[in-house]
Amino acid sequence: MHILGLHFMALTKKKARWLMAKKGFLDMLPLNLAVLPWGILCGSLAIQRDFSALEAILMPLIVFAGSAQLVAIELIANNASLATILFTTFIISSRHFLYGLALRDKLKVLPTKWRYGLGFLLTDELFALSSHSKSFIGQLRLIYAVVAGGSFYVFWLLWNVTGVIAGSYLPDLTHLGLDFAIAVTFIALVIPTIINIPILVTVIVAALLSVLFKLMQFELDLVAAALIAMYCGYLTDRFQHKNKDVDAPDDDNNTLSPSVKDSA
Secondary structure, eight states: HHHHHHHHHHHHHHHHHHHHHHHHHHHHHHHHHTTTHHHHHHHHHHHHHHHOHHHHHIIIIIOHHHHHHHHHHHHHHOOOOOOHHHHHHHHHHHHHHHHHHHHHHTTTOOOOHHHHHHHOOOHHHHTTTTTTTTTOOOOOHHHHHHHHHHHHHHHHHHHHHHHHHHHHHHOOOOGGGGTTHHHHHHHHHHGGGGGGGHHHHHHHHHHHHHHHHHHHOOHHHHHHHHHHHHHHHHHHHEEEEEEHHHHHHHHHTTOHHHHHHOOO
């Protein structure tokens, strides 16, 4: 009976792992399909910018960051300096540093191989699926995260390879408007985060300055727009807190008891 019980528990754990892996794959599947135009654009753009097929495939294989890939491809094609390429891609990908900070307490207790693996797979999409308070806690949830992030990585490579093949044999795909998928993706990510005035100010300033700097043909247009917008949002937040601090004494005086008011 004891042996049968252990066998049943082993089967139950194996089934639980399979179900969690299946759930991770299915939860990420809509996002895997949604980045198809983006991946094809990255692959085909690299070919159109005179990258070899190997170089175009190594970009998603190693970098694994859609926006950074596109910007890096354009900067390399335009013979930008190495410092400009590194600094621009660093700023664009800096949000992943914030993702890491947000998940630090959950991941710091894991073995190194888990931390490095999940760190590489941590994208906007995986972070969006990791909002639950118990995410990354326990083996089953780690399996969920690895399968979800791993499936996104595989599909991203697949779409990029498709773009490389299509870009090699078809006319310039960059004129098909596939880059609109990038704008749609980030608009969908940004809009739900506008929950207060400082964030709204940041978004508006970034949108206006990015267009203005683009028209001015400023090389670091996105970086400058992002930094200035973040600073404007910071100033707005400080201004709001300063006004609250000024109004606080009046609120305290209004809450005095009648006896205190009479003695005053």
